[in-house]
Structures are given as C-alpha cells and as structure tokens.
Amino acid sequence: MRRIAVVGGSLAGVHAAEALREHGFDGDVTLISAENELPYDRPPLSKEALLNGMPMERLSLRAPEWYEDNAVTTRLGNAAVRLDTARRTVLLDDGTTVAYDGLVIATGSRARRLSSTENAPPVQILRSIEDSLRLRERLRPGQHLVLIGAGFIGLEIAATARQLGLDVTIVEVGRVPLGRALGDEVGAWFRALHARNGVEIVCTCTVEAIERLGEGAVLTLSNGRVFNADVVVAGIGASPVTEWLDGSGVQTTDGVVCRSDLSTSVPGVAAAGDVARWYNPLFDEEIRVEHWTNAVEQGRRAAHTLLGHGEAFSAVPYFWTDQYDARMRFVGRASAASEVVVKESGDDRLVALYGRDDRIRGAVCVNAPRELVRYRTAIRDQVRWGDVTETPSAIGG
Amino acid sequence: MGMKLVLDLDACQGYANCLIESPGLFDLDDRTDKAVLLDETPAEDRRAEAEAAVRGCPARAISLESS
Numbered sequence: 321m322r323r324i325a326v327v328g329g330s331l332a333g334v335h336a337a338e339a340l341r342e343h344g345f346d347g348d349v350t351l352i353s354a355e356n357e358l359p360y361d362r363p364p365l366s367k368e369a370l371l372n373g374m375p376m377e378r379l380s381l382r383a384p385e386w387y388e389d390n391a392v393t394t395r396l397g398n399a400a401v402r403l404d405t406a407r408r409t410v411l412l413d414d415g416t417t418v419a420y421d422g423l424v425i426a427t428g429s430r431a432r433r434l435s436s437t438e439n440a441p442p443v444q445i446l447r448s449i450e451d452s453l454r455l456r457e458r459l460r461p462g463q464h465l466v467l468i469g470a471g472f473i474g475l476e477i478a479a480t481a482r483q484l485g486l487d488v489t490i491v492e493v494g495r496v497p498l499g500r501a502l503g504d505e506v507g508a509w510f511r512a513l514h515a516r517n518g519v520e521i522v523c524t525c526t527v528e529a530i531e532r533l534g535e536g537a538v539l540t541l542s543n544g545r546v547f548n549a550d551v552v553v554a555g556i557g558a559s560p561v562t563e564w565l566d567g568s569g570v571q572t573t574d575g576v577v578c579r580s581d582l583s584t585s586v587p588g589v590a591a592a593g594d595v596a597r598w599y600n601p602l603f604d605e606e607i608r609v610e611h612w613t614n615a616v617e618q619g620r621r622a623a624h625t626l627l628g629h630g631e632a633f634s635a636v637p638y639f640w641t642d643q644y645d646a647r648m649r650f651v652g653r654a655s656a657a658s659e660v661v662v663k664e665s666g667d668d669r670l671v672a673l674y675g676r677d678d679r680i681r682g683a684v685c686v687n688a689p690r691e692l693v694r695y696r697t698a699i700r701d702q703v704r705w706g707d708v709t710e711t712p713s714a715i716g717g
Numbered sequence: 718m719g720m721k722l723v724l725d726l727d728a729c730q731g732y733a734n735c736l737i738e739s740p741g742l743f744d745l746d747d748r749t750d751k752a753v754l755l756d757e758t759p760a761e762d763r764r765a766e767a768e769a770a771v772r773g774c775p776a777r778a779i780s781l782e783s784s
C-alpha cells in the first residue's frame with residue numbers, strides 16, 4: 321500500500337492521518353476536505369466561539385506545520401463527488417481525481433435543513449465555522465432568537481444567546497427537550513434548567529409557517545401561537561454525508577455499513593466518525609455515533625485496520641455538553657434502554673442511569689465527574705442493573 | 718526512557734475527558750473545576766492510558782514528554 325486517501329477534513333480524518341504516520345506508514349497521505357479551512361474543532365462553535373469569538377489558531381485541530389512535518393498533503397475546498405472502487409480513484413468537484421491504494425471515509429455529517437424554507441427568511445443552521453461567524457453577527461442583545469429543535473445544538477445555542485442578552489424561545493416537536501436522546505426524565509430536567517435561565521421551550525409543537533418580516537420572521541406554530549423572531553436557527557439533527565458513495569459498491573444504510581473493525585464492504589476501504597455505522601459488541605447493536613471522542617478513536621482504528629492490524633472497535637460512547645453552569649457528560653447508550661433511574665436530581669446536579677437486559681448501558685451526569693468515571697467502568701464491565709441501582713456504593717465509589 | 722505528563726492549567730477547560738480516559742492519572746478539582754495530575758511520571762505500562770488522555774482532551778491541555 322503506497323497511497324492512502326482520507327476523505328473528510330474532520331476530527332476523524334485528522335486522527336486517521338496521524339495514526340497512519342504513528343504506525344510507520346511512509347507512503348503518500350492525502351487529506352481531502354470540502355471545507356476551505358484546515359480541519360478545526362466543532363464543539364466550541366455553539367459555545368465559546370459563538371460567545372466570544374475564537375481565532376482560527378485555537379480552533380484548528382493541528383497547526384499548518386503539522387501537515388508539512390507529517391507529509392500530509394491537503395486538498396482543501398474540494399468535496400469528493402464520486403468514488404470508483406474498481407479504479408481506486410476519488411473524483412473531486414473540481415474534476416480532478418486522487419488515486420489511492422487505501423481509503424478512509426471520514427466525511428462526517430451535515431446539519432439537516434427545514435424542507436419548506438423557500439421564500440422564507442434564511443433559517444440558519446450551525447455546523448461550520450462560517451455558520452458560527454454568520455450567526456454570531458446576528459446575535460445582538462435584546463433581540464428575539466427562535467430555535468427550531470431542542471436537541472443538543474439548539475440548547476447550547478440557547479444558553480449562549482442568553483449569555484449574550486437575547487430573548488430565546490425553542491420550539492420542539494417532542495414532549496420534552498432531548499427526549500429521543502435521553503428520555504423524558506432527563507429531558508424534563510433540561511427543560512427546567514432552561515426555564516430557570518429564562519428560556520421558554522414550547523414542546524409537542526411544530527412550526528407551521530415562517531414568513532419574512534424585515535430582517536426577521538413571523539412564525540406560526542401548530543398550537544396557534546404567532547410570534548416575531550429576529551433570528552431563526554434550526555437544530556434538527558444531522559445526516560451522514562454518503563451521496564458521493566452511491567454506485568461505488570460501498571454499502572450504506574444511514575451511514576457507511578462497517579464491520580466491527582471499521583472495514584467496509586469494499587477491500588481497502590475503511591470508515592470512521594459520524595459517517596460510520598458499525599457493530600459494537602459491548603452493546604450488541606449496530607450504531608452510528610456523532611461524538612467527538614468517537615471520531616478521534618475511530619479515526620485511529622480505521623487507520624490501523626487499513627494497515628492490516630484490524631481489531632474490533634468496542635468503545636463506550638462518551639459525550640459532553642455545557643449549558644450555563646451545567647456540565648453534562650454522558651457515557652454509554654440511552655436509546656433502546658428499557659429502564660431509567662434518576663439517582664440524584666437537584667438544580668445543579670443530576671445523575672441518571674439507563675439499563676436494558678439487566679445490565680447498565682448508559683449514564684447521564686451533570687456536574688458529577690467522579691460518578692461518570694465510576695459508571696463508565698460499570699458499563700464497560702457490563703455490571704448488572706440491580707447492582708448499580710440498588711446498592712449505590714457497590715461499584716467502588 | 719520514562720515519560721512525563723504535563724498539564725497546562727490555563728488551557729484546561731475542565732471537560733473531564735482525561736478523567737474518563739485515565740482515572741488513575743487524573744482527577745478533577747471541585748473548587749477550580751480543573752484537572753489535577755495525580756501521577757506526573759507514570760510507569761511505562763500506563764503509556765496507552767496516558768496517550769489516550771492526551772488525545773481525549775478537547776482543549777489540548779495535556780502533553781506527554783519523555784524524561
């Protein structure tokens with residue numbers, strides 16, 4: 321194997337390139353990115369970068385010299401549009417091709433847009449650095465921000481906007497915020513957190529119509545309410561970027577279908593990060609995870625697999641979000657849990673556990689980092705549900 | 718050749734990822750909400766854990782040097 325192409329200037333892509341070099345691969349490494357900037361970190365885009373602005377040097381995952389020092393060739397501002405697995409080439413949107421012997425698919429995901437926004441004022445999304453800069457310009461004290469969707473990104477933007485002095489309303493289709501991700505109990509806790517900070521979350525409700533009014537908009541909700549907004553942002557989830565793989569033979573079903581070692585249906589092709597769906601033996605489930613740490617570790621694993629050192633990837637997913645003074649950390653899996661137990665709940669602290677098949681599978685900890693460490697170990701060791709819910713001190717706290 | 722963990726407290730944002738990756742090497746200070754290095758010069762058999770903590774820190778506040 322002489323040439324490895326990494327498609328996606330993402331966290332997973334950078335770590336794949338880095339791991340290739342760490343493993344002594346001395347052939348060509350080309351990193352292809354649709355974005356114009358060198359790969360950067362996304363979590364701050366809805367928090368610190370939106371609040372205070374953040375220079376590119378701090379957002380960049382690696383300094384420009386790193387690419388030179390590691391002989392990683394970058395093709396920035398070039399989206400991959402087609403993959404030819406017979407010829408082993410990637411076609412880019414400028415008409416050029418990149419030939420490879422090994423390929424890492426790390427194209428990540430893109431924010432979903434509302435379907436019916438023609439003629440409507442631009443409903444913003446937040447995914448890229450440009451999105452974050454554009455939104456930052458619009459967030460002025462005293463203005464009214466309406467967020468569509470009370471998922472993690474929406475809630476983070478809400479918290480940042482409150483700190484910037486805006487009035488904030490969130491419209492959410494579910495019964496509570498984060499309900500699908502974390503269940504009603506934890507969702508209700510987040511709703512109360514935001515209420516304490518002056519954010520109204522209108523639940524079980526959709527936006528029926530958005531009409532332009534000056535720079536802003538008039539929104540009509542399904543419950544009949546009508547109100548004005550200066551800025552409207554949709555945070556309604558993300559979809560894996562896989563269209564460029566159509567017809568390539570790489571199997572996709574809501575993401576690239578991977579084996580447990582992140583190899584794909586095509587030899588010499590592995591995938592990592594948001595775009596990869598793989599079988600996680602620890603949870604006995606096929607999952608796709610859009611988390612920071614997952615992207616780092618999968619990027620590395622995909623690189624190892626390409627170099628012939630494949631091993632099953634069975635990490636415990638880990639995720640964090642910071643809103644106001646609440647530092648929430650989540651380990652494991654909450655979806656498909658059949659039981660939820662709230663162990664502790666107060667205004668500035670929350671510990672909730674998720675179980676299924678008599679095993680602990682997930683834990684939410686707000687401002688409780690040590691509990692997080694403890695439950696992460698319990699999830700990895702597949703501790704019995706009863707042992708963590710009935711006897712709080714039984715697992716080494 | 719041993720290794721030395723270095724924690725940049727100005728850069729640390731208290732994400733606690735280091736704690737998750739490597740509970741034996743890091744703790745969190747409840748008062749400052751910043752990481753505490755429990756073992757600056759870990760034994761060689763903890764290298765993988767130390768490297769995972771370095772990679773896992775979103776603030777890039779941890780580095781590993783040889784000593």
Ligand code: SF4
Nearest residue numbers: 729730732733735774
């Ligand atoms: S992961 Fe990094 S930022 Fe977070 S507590 Fe540890 S050192 Fe600090």
